[in-house]
Amino acid sequence: MNENKTISKLVRIWLIIGLVMIFFQIIIGGVTRLTGSGLSITKWEIVTGTFPPISEVGWQSELDLYKKTPQYKKINEGMSMSDFKFIYFWEYFHRLWARTMGFVFLFPFIFFWSTKQFTPKLTRRLIVVFLLAAVVAVFGWIMVASGLINRPWVNAYKLTVHLCLAVLLFGYLLWTTFIAFEPVPSVQTNKMLITLGKTFTIGTIFQIFLGGIMSGMKAGLFYPTWPDMNGMFIPPEVFDISQYNVENIVEYDKHAFMPALIQTLHRLTAYTLVIIGLWMFSMSHKQSYQRVFKVCNIMLITVLFFQAALGILTLINCKGSVPVGLGSMHQGGGIILLSVALFNNYLQRSK
Numbered sequence: 001m002n003e004n005k006t007i008s009k010l011v012r013i014w015l016i017i018g019l020v021m022i023f024f025q026i027i028i029g030g031v032t033r034l035t036g037s038g039l040s041i042t043k044w045e046i047v048t049g050t051f052p053p054i055s056e057v058g059w060q061s062e063l064d065l066y067k068k069t070p071q072y073k074k075i076n077e078g079m080s081m082s083d084f085k086f087i088y089f090w091e092y093f094h095r096l097w098a099r100t101m102g103f104v105f106l107f108p109f110i111f112f113w114s115t116k117q118f119t120p121k122l123t124r125r126l127i128v129v130f131l132l133a134a135v136v137a138v139f140g141w142i143m144v145a146s147g148l149i150n151r152p153w154v155n156a157y158k159l160t161v162h163l164c165l166a167v168l169l170f171g172y173l174l175w176t177t178f179i180a181f182e183p184v185p186s187v188q189t190n191k192m193l194i195t196l197g198k199t200f201t202i203g204t205i206f207q208i209f210l211g212g213i214m215s216g217m218k219a220g221l222f223y224p225t226w227p228d229m230n231g232m233f234i235p236p237e238v239f240d241i242s243q244y245n246v247e248n249i250v251e252y253d254k255h256a257f258m259p260a261l262i263q264t265l266h267r268l269t270a271y272t273l274v275i276i277g278l279w280m281f282s283m284s285h286k287q288s289y290q291r292v293f294k295v296c297n298i299m300l301i302t303v304l305f306f307q308a309a310l311g312i313l314t315l316i317n318c319k320g321s322v323p324v325g326l327g328s329m330h331q332g333g334g335i336i337l338l339s340v341a342l343f344n345n346y347l348q349r350s351k
Helices: 009-034 056-066 070-074 081-114 120-145 156-180 191-217 246-250 257-284 291-316 324-347
Strands: none
Touching: 009 081, 009 156, 009 191, 009 324, 056 081, 081 120, 120 156, 156 191, 156 324, 191 257, 191 324, 246 257, 257 291, 291 324
């Protein structure tokens, strides 16, 4: 197929379905994490793991395996079968959704490729998508395994890598979808707007990275106030040079330093993104740019403020535990914000 040939409507719908499924997989993963469900299934079985236990004996066997984990011994000892089934459901649903995505991607890909409905460029990009998906899946198990040995929860850094890989997969497929919907005219702006757009996207990715660590460390529980942090703008631990050592970074759950540092960085990055977002919005509406670009920037500033509000609401409601609903919405908002930022970059791309 010629590179300039229009991609069929069916292929574009398939790409959008893939994006939606990855988005919800990230949300389901967030719920799984916030409900403490990620360690409820202690084995990674590609085929047999597709089906949940169907008998009381099967359920008891799964619970007995869970009882051997640090999470059960240190946090959930004495857990009832009904409570176990609840956390098992979310981890099972997370894995089942991933398996379903595999089928949704694989079989249509084979059909579209065999019927020559892809351009060479699209084929190459979709192969990368499959490779990224495989890496995400493998690292998902590495993340889970980190919570089955010593800690009663998954390692915050490995959790964050898993999240960032999933976001990379989503972003790469989103850009691929933009390409498949060609032609979209590139907007002739200026170097400042292009730089601001790229800076905003990089900042959003960094913010998602910090959000993953925030969640993994449950850092919101340490300073559940806003605009101050328990009466301070920045906690004193952040300014204490002696706190910056390997032990505090690795053993983050034994010291208050890392939660204080990560939450401080997460807040400061949010303030920086708001400033850049307002700057972009102002510049984009002072000139007679194309309507699609102006609408994109209206969407960006709207999602940005909505996301900031969700972040604040999530934080101030971290009373003893992170609120699952708000936390999941906040994570989803981050993905939507990144999507709009990438579209902003795509509109300003060089031909």
